[in-house]
Amino acid sequence: MPRVTFPFGPQHPVLPEAIQLQLTCEDEKVVEVLPVIGYMHRGIERAAEKNPFPNNVFLCERVCGICSFIHGATYCQVIEKMMDIQIPPRADYLRVFWSELSRMHSHLLWLGLVADSFGFESLFMQCWRARERVLDILEITSGQRVIQSASVVGGVRRDLNVDLISRVREILRMFKQEWDAIIPVLRKDYTIKIRTVGKGVLPHDQAWKLGAVGPTLRGSGWDSDTRSSGYGVYGELEFKAVVESGGDSYARMLCRAREVTASYELVLKVLDSLPSGEISVKVKGFPDGEAVMCTEQPRGEVIYYARGNGTAYLERLKIRTPTFQNIVPLLTMLPGCELADVPVIVLSIDPCIACAER
């Protein structure tokens, strides 16, 4: 059988973003994959050196619009670490509040997209309906649906009051009802199982060796979640990582579905134990020295490295995003699969090309 090479992307209905995979097929079987990247590259790291450091929060939030709050908050945390700023505990809790809501909306978005990729249209709509509840909460608490810009160096910009908290709890109750109806479908549905079980297997040892992060790694049985290290106030909230052992697309999907529930519980915990006090401190001076900060995004561990030189402008900002790490494991999952399974397997790592190429 002669080999045929053809492009998958950059414009493809399954991918909301532009990446090209050059697939080499023998009949219906994929034998070789070559990623072609660069379609989404903007040069954010360089642009971050041209803006004054407080303005970079808005740039970093736009590294990726789906996990934008966590990007912005991580940038603030790395600058605060460098400048030795202690932010008020209430700001820390609020950051966790918005981070976990971002995680919920990102995972629900992904569950919808993956359902759409194998033609389960009604599940796509149901997941996105539940997601709208989360976006409603983000909107009433921060003012924007997807890019919140609620975090600044030295704390947060918005506060919750009693009325708002009771409204948030009410929407969360509605969300829980809708989400509880979706979970059994994800666990039991025949269509989902036939399209995901055993597809795109990433073995336990390979996952670690290839440097997978986030649900891609946890779906292969590794208990590795940056939140377990207790940054911010995750230590006080008694966080436990979600681990699945299957290693296939199904395990990764279940891992994300269970994380939605875990994040929901974390949000409730934050609302229960929100300390009173200020929400931000005044920042004096300019960043000097260097610092590294790792946090957990919906897609895995993100690392921010920043170096300052005592002026308002950073000398270097380096962002290592989770999708960048997960592309290599993806290249080992694809060879050997059926051509029809390619969209599902590509989506199973939750690719965010805007993150990966910055």
Added chain:
Amino acid sequence: MMGLITRSRVKSPWIVHYCCGGCNGCDIEILACLTPLYDVERFGMLNIGNPKHADILVVTGPVNNRNARVLKTLYDQIPNPKVVMAVGTCASSGGVFHNCYNTLGGIDKVIPVDVYIPGCAVRPEAIIDGVVLALDKLNLKKRTKVG
């Protein structure tokens, strides 16, 4: 006969979406428009993958050196008359990425744009507003046989 085709095209415009390097925020809002809460499908719109079937090109993100060619090719493949929507501030003018070395600015540097929708990220309501405007433009173009 032409009148019938024009009418049916305006009543069921198919859109093709291309992200040329934004942050995703607008892309997920476009998808949110298709879900039941906002439901642009009530205008007969359908999100499809093939530019040759499409009437409206929806573009998000600032165009960069690498995908300018892809965007131009997509635009050329859409049959006339067609409407281009620039969704989001960075598709309109470059926005927050104006000083990034790899971006060229708004997509109007590469292809002609009919409807600009500001917002970072755009709200679904704004997209629906823009879609209605795009339909008017499509109607006008069909009648005058321009573009």
